Amino acid sequence: MGGPELAAWLREFARLVAANKDLLTALDAAIGDADHGTNLDRGMQAVVKVLDAEEFDTPAAVLKRTGMTLVSTVGGASGPLYGTAFLRMSTALGEEQSVDAPAFAKALRAALDGVVARGKAAPGDKTMVDALQPAVDALDAQLAAGQFLAGALQEAVRAAEQGRAATAPLVARKGRASYLGERSAGHEDPGAASVTLLLAAAATALPGEA
Amino acid sequence: MGGPELAAWLREFARLVAANKDLLTALDAAIGDADHGTNLDRGMQAVVKVLDAEEFDTPAAVLKRTGMTLVSTVGGASGPLYGTAFLRMSTALGEEQSVDAPAFAKALRAALDGVVARGKAAPGDKTMVDALQPAVDALDAQLAAGQFLAGALQEAVRAAEQGRAATAPLVARKGRASYLGERSAGHEDPGAASVTLLLAAAATALPGEA
Amino acid sequence: MNKLINDPAGVVADALRGIAAAHPDLRVDHEQRLVVRGDAPVRGKVGLVSGGGSGHEPLHAGFVGPGMLDAACAGEIFTSPVPDQMVAATRAVDGGAGVLHIVKNYTGDVMNFEMAAELAETEVVAVVVDDDVAVQDSLYTAGRRGVGVTVLLEKITGAAADQGRPLTEVAAVARRVNENGRSMGVALTSCTVPAAGRPTFDLPGGEMELGIGIHGEPGRRRVPLAPAAEVAEMLVTPILADLDFTGGGVIAFVNGMGATPLIELYVMFNEVAAILEKAGVAVARALVGPYITSLDMAGCSVTLLRADDEILSLWDAPVRTPALRWGA
Amino acid sequence: MNKLINDPAGVVADALRGIAAAHPDLRVDHEQRLVVRGDAPVRGKVGLVSGGGSGHEPLHAGFVGPGMLDAACAGEIFTSPVPDQMVAATRAVDGGAGVLHIVKNYTGDVMNFEMAAELAETEVVAVVVDDDVAVQDSLYTAGRRGVGVTVLLEKITGAAADQGRPLTEVAAVARRVNENGRSMGVALTSCTVPAAGRPTFDLPGGEMELGIGIHGEPGRRRVPLAPAAEVAEMLVTPILADLDFTGGGVIAFVNGMGATPLIELYVMFNEVAAILEKAGVAVARALVGPYITSLDMAGCSVTLLRADDEILSLWDAPVRTPALRWGA
Numbered sequence A, B: 001m002g003g004p005e006l007a008a009w010l011r012e013f014a015r016l017v018a019a020n021k022d023l024l025t026a027l028d029a030a031i032g033d034a035d036h037g038t039n040l041d042r043g044m045q046a047v048v049k050v051l052d053a054e055e056f057d058t059p060a061a062v063l064k065r066t067g068m069t070l071v072s073t074v075g076g077a078s079g080p081l082y083g084t085a086f087l088r089m090s091t092a093l094g095e096e097q098s099v100d101a102p103a104f105a106k107a108l109r110a111a112l113d114g115v116v117a118r119g120k121a122a123p124g125d126k127t128m129v130d131a132l133q134p135a136v137d138a139l140d141a142q143l144a145a146g147q148f149l150a151g152a153l154q155e156a157v158r159a160a161e162q163g164r165a166a167t168a169p170l171v172a173r174k175g176r177a178s179y180l181g182e183r184s185a186g187h188e189d190p191g192a193a194s195v196t197l198l199l200a201a202a203a204t205a206l207p208g209e210a
Numbered sequence C, D: 001m002n003k004l005i006n007d008p009a010g011v012v013a014d015a016l017r018g019i020a021a022a023h024p025d026l027r028v029d030h031e032q033r034l035v036v037r038g039d040a041p042v043r044g045k046v047g048l049v050s051g052g053g054s055g056h057e058p059l060h061a062g063f064v065g066p067g068m069l070d071a072a073c074a075g076e077i078f079t080s081p082v083p084d085q086m087v088a089a090t091r092a093v094d095g096g097a098g099v100l101h102i103v104k105n106y107t108g109d110v111m112n113f114e115m116a117a118e119l120a121e122t123e124v125v126a127v128v129v130d131d132d133v134a135v136q137d138s139l140y141t142a143g144r145r146g147v148g149v150t151v152l153l154e155k156i157t158g159a160a161a162d163q164g165r166p167l168t169e170v171a172a173v174a175r176r177v178n179e180n181g182r183s184m185g186v187a188l189t190s191c192t193v194p195a196a197g198r199p200t201f202d203l204p205g206g207e208m209e210l211g212i213g214i215h216g217e218p219g220r221r222r223v224p225l226a227p228a229a230e231v232a233e234m235l236v237t238p239i240l241a242d243l244d245f246t247g248g249g250v251i252a253f254v255n256g257m258g259a260t261p262l263i264e265l266y267v268m269f270n271e272v273a274a275i276l277e278k279a280g281v282a283v284a285r286a287l288v289g290p291y292i293t294s295l296d297m298a299g300c301s302v303t304l305l306r307a308d309d310e311i312l313s314l315w316d317a318p319v320r321t322p323a324l325r326w327g328a
């Protein structure tokens, strides 16, 4: 696959974020400051505008502009985290014109590493890492077992969903929710929910056999 | 009469102010800042303490200390007005050891002049002047007509009461009430009410035949 | 009543103790309730005394110090101090060149300061500040109230006194400031006098009181809440109608009433500046913040002062007080 | 919602226009939402950049000027600015000696400033302020929040930069201030975010929220309203328990949260000073007023900073900003 396919993925993610904006914000209202949906939607709308307006030489260029746009428009905690994720993916893809399944998986792991490097969250801290990490692991495992990208991504979505759901009972140790201490338990983490949408968008929009 | 009789007058005034404190404050709440009763009561309690504690050489000395005490303890508009009234009375009495009816009337007119000099209110401005002026006029007229002090003071009280009642429909032109404009009409002036108590105290406490 | 206080009756005394603890440069007389410059009296300098009811902080105690007031007398909340306090203040700051009394125009303040001047046994000149254009028909009232201009006047007159000018000249500067300044205020909430324990007036949600004083007195009229741009119009228009501010610059002062945060005052300043620009009035200097307050009232006032070069240079002169400080 | 604003979405932009109109010494970049010293960059001086969500005014824009910050980035209300703003600010103040980023410890602020440092293409050192003792178990949280110490740190570090010290030394001063300062706050009312239009938390009459941050975050616990003397105990005791303040003086800072009038802050200062005296802690300098606010929240915070002679002399050094100014 190439830049246009990645752009389709980002457009689908933007659509899902817009559709789930209020849900994400409601999750953030419970344990944060009620802006995660607004923040991410603002950022992804800006990304769609950039995708509409610009031409890109490489797949990496698409992701680089996406990361930069998110960094410049989202703010808060999720801006640098999502921004870093896309920038690291872009770097991982290098100058190649075509992205195959292993390259995509490698890029997604780079994204995870970027989020961890930026946010220093460990698994179980009740953050987006708790959805992203199992998804990346599942993707790698499926591809190693010979799955096509489509099936591997479907497994990754399931892993993300499980990770998201598993954040509910946790006590937050990172981000704004951590100030709530015990009172943060009982609610799903908004960042884990939005990451799950990112995976779902990939499963829907990326070509299955790449 | 001498210093002790004047002191008795002041004690009776203090008693009436204390008894009518809430009424005076309620009048002030309607068109001012709800403190006239509190202010004057604080001042007259201080005067009673001074009368209890000190000796006075002359009738004038009693009134001078009264005026000074009111000035030092009342504040607001009524402190300087009542204070000036008693200080002017004191000056009018001079060094005499005994005060007869004409001397008392002259002193009360000096008090009125002092209030007018200090506050620059004209009759009809809806102030204490509207009760004090008719009372002083009545006192002079009664004495000129040959009345004893007791009867003359009773007429003066009636004149003060009429003057006080007549302030109700007026629009205030002096003091805090004047900011209300038309909305000050319909309420009696608190200072006119307290001055009426001053006259009533004189009628009760001063010797009738002085 | 949501207040950080102890006994409501002790608020003024407690605050004066706090002022004494925070500002060792100042001398606080707790019995007379005076705040005095630590180095008073300054030989040969006209002494500046002001004061009034408490509840308007930083006015007046926060303006005591070199380049501004020599002493401030603190009355009870919203109640004029008594002459004894003013006499004591006058004595404390009399450096042999006479003393100026700066009096806000309220009947009680005026009369108490008058008596103090009579009792002071030194040369005293009083200047009465009456800048509130919300008071109409001032011939038929106690006259316009002294509000925002008081702050600017104390600063500018303080600088004139600092230059060693004689009493008559210092008083003339003060009068000139008063004549060239006008103010108008708006309340979004009432204030609550601690001893009363409940709001002085009821203001239904969605309304504001236009043309208020600084004691929770009712205003000119009650109007619906409006965007900052319209509120600025309501405040600035009567000021510009009252005095010609075109030609020459102004000191523009947007004041907070006590419970309005600075971000809103800057939003208001932006609107005021825009109106002035359209009206051909140049802003030479700006002051934005809560300087003459009304306890915990939300709202603001706008003050404009026509400022020639002399007034501007006095405004710019060094000042060193708790609430206004520069160049020193 | 009783606010002097226009469109809730435009509050930050409007306030920045007001700041520009009121303070011609400052340069305001309305697109990037920066407030920059008019004479920036200062050749050879370390540049000081701070910033954060808006709603805490005068922090940070009100502290831009000689002797304090070189630039401030304004985010949306209670939302960290983005790296572009910080990069632009960093470039604007880079005088060749490197730039210090002063960052309040909130995940968003820290990460955005981190990215900005990576993108800035100049030597940047970041110092994170985390002084709020209300956050317990800071090992298991995002760590203590940056609150009142930020104000003192920006002043003191600004003075160190003004002396021409190199970046590593300026950063060391900043870290030393952070390590030696602690804060704790209380809210008597919630604040109302303009875009939300209603109070962030419900506070029933007669209660207060102890240990709040500056964004309307809930506090340590909800307790009944109490007299100022007891509130002061509740704020000062955890501070003194966290760090030994005895021996040597402190800078004592009683801060208003936005809607609390100065008279109450002085009442609080009196109580804080009394507690410190009993605890054997000497007040070397005092600061009383609303300097790091939370929109229209009523309440206050107490900050104590251990101050040796170096810190005191940096504190006393001239500063010329809209909100803190002396000696200049």
Ligand SMILES: Nc1ncnc2c1ncn2[C@@H]1O[C@H](COP(=O)(O)OP(=O)(O)O)[C@@H](O)[C@H]1O
Pocket: A028, A032, A033, A035, A036, A037, A039, A040, A075, A076, A077, A078, A079, A081, A115, A118, A119, A120, A121, A126, A127, A128, A129, A174, A175, A176, A189, A190, A191, A192, D107, D108
């Ligand atoms: N240190 C961190 N590491 C990873 N993810 C984090 C971290 N801090 C916060 N997050 C994620 O960011 C989400 C909140 O994003 P958002 O609401 O947009 O930002 P903010 O908290 O600044 O308002 C959280 O739900 C969590 O998933």
Ligand SMILES: Nc1ncnc2c1ncn2[C@@H]1O[C@H](COP(=O)(O)OP(=O)(O)O)[C@@H](O)[C@H]1O
Pocket: B028, B032, B033, B035, B036, B037, B039, B040, B075, B076, B077, B078, B079, B081, B115, B118, B119, B120, B121, B126, B127, B128, B129, B174, B175, B176, B189, B190, B191, B192, C107, C108
């Ligand atoms: N200029 C004036 N001349 C005469 N009396 C006045 C004047 N101003 C006010 N008063 C009187 O003072 C009374 C109010 O006194 P008080 O409530 O104690 O003072 P304040 O108005 O300062 O609160 C009014 O009812 C009125 O009678």
Ligand SMILES: [Mg+2]
Pocket: A028, A032, A033, A034, A035, A036, A076
């Ligand atoms: Mg959030």
Ligand SMILES: [Mg+2]
Pocket: A033, A035, A076, A077, D078, D079, D080, D108
């Ligand atoms: Mg946020």
Ligand SMILES: [Mg+2]
Pocket: B028, B032, B033, B034, B035, B036, B076
């Ligand atoms: Mg009254």
Ligand SMILES: [Mg+2]
Pocket: B033, B035, B076, B077, C078, C079, C080, C108
């Ligand atoms: Mg009164």
